[in-house]
Amino acid sequence: MTHPAPSPSGDSQDSARAPHLQRSLKTRHLTMIAIGGAIGTGLFVASGATIAQVGPGGALLAYALIGCMVYFIMTSLGELAAFMPVSGSFATYGARYVEEGFGFALGWNFWYSWAITVAVDLVAAQLVMAYWLPDVPGILWSALFLALMFGLNAISVKGFGESEFWFALIKVVAVVIFIITGLAMLSGIIHGAQGTGVSNWTIGDAPFAGNFAAMVGVAMIVAFSFQGTELIGVAAGESENPRVNIPKAAKQVFWRILLFYVLAILVIGLLIPYTDPQLLRSDVTDVSVSPFTLVFERAGLLSAAAVMNAVILTSVLSAGNSGMYAATRMLFNLATEGKAPRALARLTRNGVPLYALLATTALAALCFVSSIFSPKVVYIWLLNTAGMTEFIAWISISVSHYRFRKGYIKRGLNLDDLPYRAGLFPFGPIFAFVLCLIITLGQNYNAFLQERIDWVGAIATYVGIPLFLLIWLGYRLARKTRFVRYSEMTFPNDATQP
Numbered sequence: 189m190t191h192p193a194p195s196p197s198g199d200s201q202d203s204a205r206a207p208h209l210q211r212s213l214k215t216r217h218l219t220m221i222a223i224g225g226a227i228g229t230g231l232f233v234a235s236g237a238t239i240a241q242v243g244p245g246g247a248l249l250a251y252a253l254i255g256c257m258v259y260f261i262m263t264s265l266g267e268l269a270a271f272m273p274v275s276g277s278f279a280t281y282g283a284r285y286v287e288e289g290f291g292f293a294l295g296w297n298f299w300y301s302w303a304i305t306v307a308v309d310l311v312a313a314q315l316v317m318a319y320w321l322p323d324v325p326g327i328l329w330s331a332l333f334l335a336l337m338f339g340l341n342a343i344s345v346k347g348f349g350e351s352e353f354w355f356a357l358i359k360v361v362a363v364v365i366f367i368i369t370g371l372a373m374l375s376g377i378i379h380g381a382q383g384t385g386v387s388n389w390t391i392g393d394a395p396f397a398g399n400f401a402a403m404v405g406v407a408m409i410v411a412f413s414f415q416g417t418e419l420i421g422v423a424a425g426e427s428e429n430p431r432v433n434i435p436k437a438a439k440q441v442f443w444r445i446l447l448f449y450v451l452a453i454l455v456i457g458l459l460i461p462y463t464d465p466q467l468l469r470s471d472v473t474d475v476s477v478s479p480f481t482l483v484f485e486r487a488g489l490l491s492a493a494a495v496m497n498a499v500i501l502t503s504v505l506s507a508g509n510s511g512m513y514a515a516t517r518m519l520f521n522l523a524t525e526g527k528a529p530r531a532l533a534r535l536t537r538n539g540v541p542l543y544a545l546l547a548t549t550a551l552a553a554l555c556f557v558s559s560i561f562s563p564k565v566v567y568i569w570l571l572n573t574a575g576m577t578e579f580i581a582w583i584s585i586s587v588s589h590y591r592f593r594k595g596y597i598k599r600g601l602n603l604d605d606l607p608y609r610a611g612l613f614p615f616g617p618i619f620a621f622v623l624c625l626i627i628t629l630g631q632n633y634n635a636f637l638q639e640r641i642d643w644v645g646a647i648a649t650y651v652g653i654p655l656f657l658l659i660w661l662g663y664r665l666a667r668k669t670r671f672v673r674y675s676e677m678t679f680p681n682d683a684t685q686p
Contacts, residue, residue, distance in 0.1 A: 209275055210345050210539040213427045217349035218437035219444070220356035221510055222420045226445050227359045228503040230413030232496065235453060236460075236467035236479035238406045244388065244457025245395025246403060251453055253623075254410045255446045258417055260620040261582050263610035264589035265421045266438035270607040272680055273434065275425030275517040278418075278581055280525070281588040284678070285595060287671045289663035294584050295522045297656050301577035302515035303551040309508030310334055310555035316501045320494075330555045333505060337512045338549050344538040345426045348513050355506035362499045363448045366480050369487050370455030378487050388461045397462060404630055411627050413449070415578045416507065417441055418585065422514045425521075426539075435608035459483050512548060519544040576652025579628040586621040590614060595677035628653075 213221075239247045265277075274280050278298055283291025313333050314326030340351045372378040389395045398406075420437050427433045456479045460467060467479060478500070484492030520541035523533035532544045593613055596603070603609055610616055632649035635642040663669065 209426050209535070211426055211428050211430075212344070212346040213349045213423055213433075215433045215436050215440075217353055218420045218423055218427060218433055219440050220353045220360075221349070221423055221513075222417045222437065222441040223356050223360065223445060226414055226416040226441075227356070227363065227448060228413075228416070228507050230409070230415075231363070231449060231452060232480055232500050232503060233478050234409055234413065235456060236482075238409055239453065239457055239460075239462050239479070240464070240467035241398050241402050242406045243392075243394045243397035243462045244453075246397060246406065247453050247457060248450065249396075250403065250406045250410045251446075251449050254407060254414060255442070255449065257411075257620050257623045258414045259442045259446075260610075260612070260616035261585050261624075262417060262438045262442050264617050264620065265418060265585050266435045266608050267606060267610040268585070268589055268592060269421045269424040269438075270431050270434040273424035273427060273430035275422065275521050277421040277424055277521075278584055278588070279518065279521060279527075281592065282584050283525070285588050285591045285672060286584070287660075287664070288667065288669040289660045290584070292522075292527050292663045293656050293660035294581065295518055295527060296659055297577040297652065298581050299515050299518045299522070299548070300551070301581070301652075302511040302518070303548045304554065305511040306334075306337065306508045306515065306548070306552035307555040309504045309511065310552065312504045313501060313508075314555075316497060316504060319497050327556055333508070334549065334552060334555065337505070337509050337552075338545065340509055341512050341516060341545055342536075342540055342542065344540060348509070352506060352509055352513075355502055355509060358502045359499060359506065360444075360448070362480075362496075363452055366483065367448075367451050367455055369489075370459055370483055373483070373487055374455070374458055386458075388458055391461050392463055394462055395457075401633075404626075404633075408627050408631050411579070411624075414445065416510060417445065418581060419510055419514050421585070422517050425517070431607035438608075456483065459486070508552075512545070512552065515548040515551075516541055516545045519547060576628065576631070576650065577656070579624055579631075580652065580656055582624045583621060583628065586617040586624065590617040590621075591672075591674070592677075595672075595674040596679060598674040599677070599679065601679065 235247075238250065242250065268281050269277050272280070279291045279295030281291070282294045310330040310333055311326075314329050317324070317329045318326065341348050369378065420434060420441065424430050424434055460479060460482060464482075466482060478496055480499075481492050481496045484496065489495075519528060519532055522528035523530055523541075523544065532547060533541065534543050536542050589610065593610075596606075632642075632646055635646040635649070
């Protein structure tokens with residue numbers, strides 16, 4: 189049975205009895221939710237292609253640079269989410285500190301992005317399962333895993349948090365074992381890697397190969413690999429103690445992910461020469477050439493392909509599970525703010541927005557289109573349509589934080605009263621905004637450099653930008669909204685505001 193979410197202006201006693209979002213997520217849940225969304229096929233499969241294109245040094249530089257960008261995005265989000273922990277945070281921050289239509293467009297685009305990402309992961313699960321059972325129709329696996337994700341999200345937020353914790357832990361353990369194995373090979377404890385070490389950094393044009401255009405292309409791949417870290421902002425509204433747990437999780441997530449990525453890339457670059465043609469193959473369907481698989485096999489672990497396939501399947505399901513949660517909470521938040529049908533704000537007794545979950549599941553069911561077209565074609569198509577909106581969310585975090593801090597100071601409020609304060613302001617959000625904008629606009633610049641412009645590829649890549657702008661402009665014209673002035677900004681618990 190579902191119930192309407194309590195109105196902020198309603199009677200406090202009735203609100204206390206009414207179903208509400210449960211603040212059940214602990215720091216370990218928040219940390220693993222973000223790690224679970226960020227460590228996936230980008231690291232396990234596509235990392236080899238980044239090394240092959242720009243060399244081991246170029247790949248390390250790209251991961252370090254994008255890692256810094258993500259760090260500033262996470263600190264910006266940490267300051268906002270700790271100060272105002274709401275489910276579906278990006279839309280609320282954008283509406284309150286930038287412009288109401290901006291928040292509206294951001295919320296709907298974010299919901300669409302993650303709901304489609306669930307569909308992407310379900311199609312990827314079909315491709316991965318074909319490794320073991322090629323004769324079983326892929327649509328059956330999508331149906332099974334979609335039902336599993338729905339069930340985990342429908343039980344309670346604690347059920348989701350626990351499942352995501354263990355999903356993500358499997359991936360973390362796999363990366364740690366890989367790094368330990370690689371270091372053991374480099375130190376000679378495990379034999380099987382000939383001609384490794386610093387020598388692989390001097391082969392050909394190493395450590396830096398390729399030109400500037402190749403570096404930009406790799407930066408885009410790396411940025412995609414880090415997507416998902418922002419999910420702790422969506423989970424802020426259900427955090428046990430957001431003023432403490434959100435900043436703690438934001439710090440831990442960045443350093444852990446950067447540690448995993450940089451060390452993993454360093455190990456791969458030292459053990460496998462960037463000229464190895466197997467590194468260029470980065471298809472999720474070909475786990476046998478995952479750089480992780482290659483290193484494990486050279487260490488004498490003959491069943492490495494099967495093990496890594498299981499880890500990649502876990503990664504896909506974990507990302508899909510996180511996506512289902514993020515999209516559902518964003519849609520719920522839009523409904524509570526009157527920017528989506530009110531029925532989507534109804535909660536079960538366990539505090540789950542069931543109707544929002546059902547709407548998200550319906551869009552994720554686009555994965556079943558793979559029964560009509562090739563699963564590989566559907567996978568690429570859905571991936572392209574979802575990718576851009578993630579970068580829009582990152583840009584919005586930087587813009588919202590910059591304007592939030594400026595407005596906070598303008599009202600004469602004390603920065604020491606913030607539960608968490610991001611460092612290096614205003615450099616941090618400005619740096620993140622500029623770099624993220626460059627990556628966003630340059631995602632498929634090659635489409636315009638050919639003899640004949642690849643309009644199909646360009647539209648598939650950039651369709652998210654005009655869609656976002658059209659929704660924003662449409663809302664602005666319909667509601668006659670305008671940018672929020674710093675002097676008009678409101679802040680929770682601000683006794684000086686009218």
